[in-house]
Structures are given as structure tokens and as C-alpha cells.
Amino acid sequence: MPEDLADVYRNTYPALVRFLYRKVWDQGRAEDLAQEAFARALVHRPENARGWLFVVAANMARDEARRAAREKRHLTLLKSEPDAVHSAPEDEIDADTQRTRVRTALDQLTPRDREALLLWDAGMSYDEIAAQTGLARGAIGTTLARARRRLVEAYDAGQEGGQDVARG
Amino acid sequence: MSHVDEGTLHAYLDGELPSGDRATLEAHVAQCATCRAALADERALRDRASAVLGRARPLERPTPPFEQIRRTPARRPWHVRMPLAWAASIVLALGVGYLLRSPTREVAALHQQEPPAVEPTVVATNQTRAAPPAEQKTAPLPQERTRRRAAAPADEQSRTSDKTTPPADVVAAVPAVEPRNAPAAPVAAGRVNDSLQRERLQASRLEGVVVRGAAAPARSERDMAIDGAPVQPSNPKTWPLIDRRLATSVLGEEPVAVPGLAVRSFRRGPGNDGTIVVEQTLDSVTVIQIFQRPARTSLNNSAERGRADHFGRFVGGLRVEIAGPVSTDSLNRLLDQVKPLH
Numbered sequence: 001m002p003e004d005l006a007d008v009y010r011n012t013y014p015a016l017v018r019f020l021y022r023k024v025w026d027q028g029r030a031e032d033l034a035q036e037a038f039a040r041a042l043v044h045r046p047e048n049a050r051g052w053l054f055v056v057a058a059n060m061a062r063d064e065a066r067r068a069a070r071e072k073r074h075l076t077l078l079k080s081e082p083d084a085v086h087s088a089p090e091d092e093i094d095a096d097t098q099r100t101r102v103r104t105a106l107d108q109l110t111p112r113d114r115e116a117l118l119l120w121d122a123g124m125s126y127d128e129i130a131a132q133t134g135l136a137r138g139a140i141g142t143t144l145a146r147a148r149r150r151l152v153e154a155y156d157a158g159q160e161g162g163q164d165v166a167r168g
Numbered sequence: 169m170s171h172v173d174e175g176t177l178h179a180y181l182d183g184e185l186p187s188g189d190r191a192t193l194e195a196h197v198a199q200c201a202t203c204r205a206a207l208a209d210e211r212a213l214r215d216r217a218s219a220v221l222g223r224a225r226p227l228e229r230p231t232p233p234f235e236q237i238r239r240t241p242a243r244r245p246w247h248v249r250m251p252l253a254w255a256a257s258i259v260l261a262l263g264v265g266y267l268l269r270s271p272t273r274e275v276a277a278l279h280q281q282e283p284p285a286v287e288p289t290v291v292a293t294n295q296t297r298a299a300p301p302a303e304q305k306t307a308p309l310p311q312e313r314t315r316r317r318a319a320a321p322a323d324e325q326s327r328t329s330d331k332t333t334p335p336a337d338v339v340a341a342v343p344a345v346e347p348r349n350a351p352a353a354p355v356a357a358g359r360v361n362d363s364l365q366r367e368r369l370q371a372s373r374l375e376g377v378v379v380r381g382a383a384a385p386a387r388s389e390r391d392m393a394i395d396g397a398p399v400q401p402s403n404p405k406t407w408p409l410i411d412r413r414l415a416t417s418v419l420g421e422e423p424v425a426v427p428g429l430a431v432r433s434f435r436r437g438p439g440n441d442g443t444i445v446v447e448q449t450l451d452s453v454t455v456i457q458i459f460q461r462p463a464r465t466s467l468n469n470s471a472e473r474g475r476a477d478h479f480g481r482f483v484g485g486l487r488v489e490i491a492g493p494v495s496t497d498s499l500n501r502l503l504d505q506v507k508p509l510h
Contacts, residue, residue, distance in 0.1 A: 006234045013231045021226040028393050028400075030226055038237045045379040067497065102224035141184070142175030145210065148217035155220045 008049045009038055012123075016057055019122040023061035024068070025103060033060045051128055054119065082148075105154035113147035120144055172196060172203050297433045307432070327365040335448060397418070407445065408437040412509070422508040424483045425458055437461075446509075456492030457508060463487040 020030035037057045042112060046052035106114055112133060119129045130137040172180075172193055179185045180193055197203045219456055415423045415434040419442055429448040432455060437443030443461040450456055463482055480489040483506055490503045 009234050009237065010231065014228070017226055020223075022224060027226045027229075029325055035232065038234075040499060042237065069343070098223040102220055103229055105220065106224075117217070117221070120182070121218070126182070127178065139175070140172070141177075141179030141182070144182070145174040145213075148178070148213050152216050163215040 005038070005041055005045075005049055008041075008053070012050055012053060013038070015122040016053060017154060019054065019118055020057055020061050022103075022106065022118050022121075023058070024064050025099075029064060036060065050124075051131055054122070054128075054132060058115070067136060101155060101158045104158050105151050108154040109147055109150050110113065113143055113150065116140060116143045117147040117151065171200065172206065174206070174210055177203075177207055178214065180207075181211055181214050191282060278375055406438045410434050410436045410444070415446070418442050418444055419460065419486060421485055422510070423458075424460055424486060424488055424506045424508050426456070426502050426505050427507055429456075450492070450494065454493060456494070456502060459489040459491065461488045481506065 016034040126140040445460040
């Protein structure tokens with residue numbers, strides 16, 4: 001069994017990190033959580049390891065988000081002095097802006113649409129997405145169509161807003 | 169065939185349409201200009217959505233070897249995991265002096281002196297304790313001053329952080345920032361009358377949370393202070409090894425520990441407040457420390473006790489805190505399991 005899991009690990013780890021990254025928005029944490037999910041899989045030896053991993057990862061990401069929110073509250077109280085202004089290279093700022101814009105756009109999707117889209121992007125099949133989200137398999141195409149449309153619209157709206165601000 | 173809906177088009181584009189449906193769709197699209205245009209639109213949308221998502225990808229880093237996963241759940245260093253945590257950690261480390269010190273001497277001293285440059289007042293649990301005898305002597309303290317001291321901490325802390333090197337062995341922290349004049353008793357408020365409320369606030373004081381690495385890194389002893397005396401908990405000179413019998417006699421009751429974990433050692437603190445630490449091994453490289461001392465508090469009110477238990481716990485007559493190089497959540501879970509040794 002561990003051998004099978006080793007295969008799943010090799011094939012799924014990057015996708016799981018990507019999936020988690022779009023939830024916790026921190027590469028290090030996403031990697032941590034992905035590895036922890038696999039560590040748990042080693043203990044539990046689930047039948048369908050791939051599906052199980054994504055369920056566990058989604059749960060951990062949710063807990064992580066709650067914890068991060070708590071920590072942020074606490075740390076905000078601690079930080080009475082503003083951070084020093086760091087100068088970042090142009091492209092880094094650009095990448096940052098892009099990421100923020102995508103994140104904002106994703107936030108505007110319904111949780112179910114977002115989940116389906118992120119699972120699809122992590123390489124899951126319609127059957128797997130249906131099993132994970134509880135949606136009927138026949139509804140996945142429609143869900144993804146809606147999610148994609150909303151994502152693109154929200155992203156474009158964010159871009160226009162940004163340009164308006166820049167111009168104004 | 170009527171026009172193809174967008175869900176079916178997306179399923180087709182995603183290669184998820186069953187083969188029969190696929191053939192039907194292709195036949196229809198070949199002769200329906202509307203659906204052909206719709207398919208082109210949906211294809212463009214699908215590509216666009218992928219491109220948008222692609223702008224928020226993590227860096228492609230090599231997959232760590234599976235063997236690494238098998239050994240331990242991966243944990244990256246605290247400073248990588250929580251970039252902001254170090255600041256809180258410093259504050260917490262400074263709070264250690266408060267945590268384990270004797271209530272008697274220290275409180276009196278505090279009232280007589282201006283706060284030192286590095287005063288660990290902020291990040292804390294709000295522990296309620298009975299006013300110790302020494303405090304009673306200086307007790308009629310102007311309330312104004314109490315307030316001022318309580319209001320200052322956020323500022324003091326950040327200055328402190330700037331001046332202090334992050335202790336190497338501070339691992340993680342969830343600071344609870346509860347200035348003593350903040351609504352320390354929100355549940356009770358409104359139910360208790362004002363004077364009782366004030367009395368409770370005066371009786372409560374802030375207490376630092378112990379959050380340290382458990383291993384014993386060689387480092388300067390000045391990074392930590394307990395009872396004003398600089399110490400390093402795992403330093404054999406200042407925290408000598410003792411046996412269990414002595415630990416029991418220092419505490420006045422059985423020491424507490426996490427059941428099921430091997431006890432590596434008992435150590436006695438340098439102060440005279442009866443503090444000991446029980447060191448337990450989580451695995452071959454991870455040691456957690458269970459700090460404990462006689463609580464010497466009279467927490468009769470269960471609500472107060474519940475709040476005071478937030479980061480440390482009272483187990484029997486002991487005040488217990490936990491430290492170790494694992495996540496704060498894990499520490500809290502371990503702390504929950506602590507029981508007297510039998």
C-alpha cells in the first residue's frame with residue numbers, strides 16, 4: 001500500500017500544493033499542508049487516496065484560514081509601528097498584483113463554484129469533482145462554465161477598477 | 169437537436185463528455201453555425217479562465233522525497249512558516265520572566281520601579297491571581313497608574329521587538345493580547361457590579377506564554393529571565409536535573425505530564441517558587457517541556473478560571489504551561505491532555 005501511496009504522492013503532490021495555494025495563499029503553508037495530508041494518508045491508508053487527500057487538504061486549508069485569521073488579529077494588535085517600506089523589483093510587484101487580483105476574483109465565486117474550479121485545475125476528473133463536492137456529475141460542466149465566466153468577469157472588472165484608480 | 173447548452177460544451181472541451189454524446193455534439197456543431205460560434209466562445213472563455221488561474225500559481229518546486237513524508241509530517245522552520253511570528257515570539261520569550269517568577273517579590277518590585285526597557289507586559293494570558301502579600305503592602309495603588317501601565321504595552325512591545333534579537337529557540341506563538349484594562353471579563357460584565365469587576369481586574373495580571381524550542385541550543389543566557397535572574401531552562405547549570413521524588417516534593421504534589429509520552433527528565437527552576445519542568449519526548453528529535461509550579465492562586469470563580477486557562481492550565485494545584493518545537497495548535501492539544509503522573 002505505501003508503494004501505491006508513493007505513486008499517488010509523485011503524481012498528485014504538485015497539484016495538491018497548487019490546490020492548497022489558492023486557498024491559503026502562502027507557498028510554504030501550502031507545501032506544509034500538502035505534506036501533512038500525505039503523512040495522514042500514510043496513517044489512514046484510505047481506499048481512494050487521491051480523493052481522500054483533497055478532502056483532507058480542503059479541511060486543513062479551512063482550519064488554516066481560521067487560524068491565520070486569528071493570528072492576524074493578534075499580530076495586528078502587536079504591530080503598532082508600520083513596516084519599513086521595502087522596495088521590490090517591478091516584476092515582483094506585478095506578480096503580486098496579479099495574484100491579488102486573481103484572489104479577489106476567486107473570492108467572488110460561490111464556494112461551490114470555486115471548489116469545482118480549483119479541483120478541476122488541480123487535475124481532478126468530473127467524477128472526482130462530483131464525489132468531492134456532492135454535485136451530480138451532469139452538473140459539473142454547467143458549474144465549471146459558470147465558475148469560469150464569473151472568474152474572468154471578476155478578474156477583468158478588477159483590472160478596469162485598478163486602471164481607473166491609476167488614472168484618477 | 170436543439171442548441172447545445174454551455175455546460176455540455178464545457179464538458180466536451182474538458183474531454184469529459186461520454187463518447188456517444190461527444191459524437192452527437194460534433195455532428196450537430198458541424199452543421200449549426202450558432203453552436204459552432206458558441207463552442208468557439210466557450211473555448212476562449214475556458215482558455216481565459218485557465219490563464220487567469222495560472223497567474224496565481226505557486227512556484228514550481230521539486231517534490232520532496234516520499235521518504236521524508238514517511239518519517240515525519242513535514243514542518244518547515246517557524247520563521248519560514250510564520251514570517252510575522254518572530255516578532256510575537258520575542259515578546260513571548262520576554263514574557264517568560266513573568267510566567268515563572270514568584271508572584272511575591274516581583275509584584276512588589278514592579279510597583280516600586282519604572283518599567284524596564286524590555287518589559288514583557290503585552291502578549292499574555294490574563295491570569296487571575298490573588299494579590300500576594302507583598303502586593304498588599306503597596307496595595308492602595310493609584311488606579312490611574314495601573315491604567316497607564318496597562319495602556320502602554322503595545323508600544324513598548326514594538327520597541328522591544330526592534331531592539332531584541334529573535335531568540336533562536338522560540339518556535340511559534342499565538343499571542344493573546346489582552347491589556348488588563350480591556351474588557352477582561354466580557355462574560356461577567358453586566359452581570360457583576362462595578363466594584364467587584366474592578367476588584368477582579370486589579371487582581372488579574374498579564375502572564376507571558378511560554379513558547380520555546382525544547383532542544384537545548386547553546387545560546388546566550390540573557391535571552392530569558394525568570395524572576396529577574398537570567399536563565400536558560402535547559403541549561404544544566406540553572407535548571408539542574410532532579411529526580412521525580414524531588415520534583416514531587418518541590419511541587420507539593422505529583423508532577424504532571426502528557427500521558428503516553430516518555431519522560432526524559434525533570435529539572436528544577438532557579439527561582440524559589442517551586443517551578444519544575446518535565447521534559448518529554450514526542451519522537452527521537454522533539455522534546456516538549458511541561459512547566460509547572462504551585463499555582464498559589466485562589467480561583468474560585470469557574471469563569472475566571474476558564475479564562476486563565478487559555479494558554480496555560482491549572483491541573484490540580486499546579487499552574488502548567490507547555491513549550492516545544494511544534495505548532496501552537498499541537499501544543500494546546502498536548503496541554504489539554506496533561507495529567508498527574510502515576
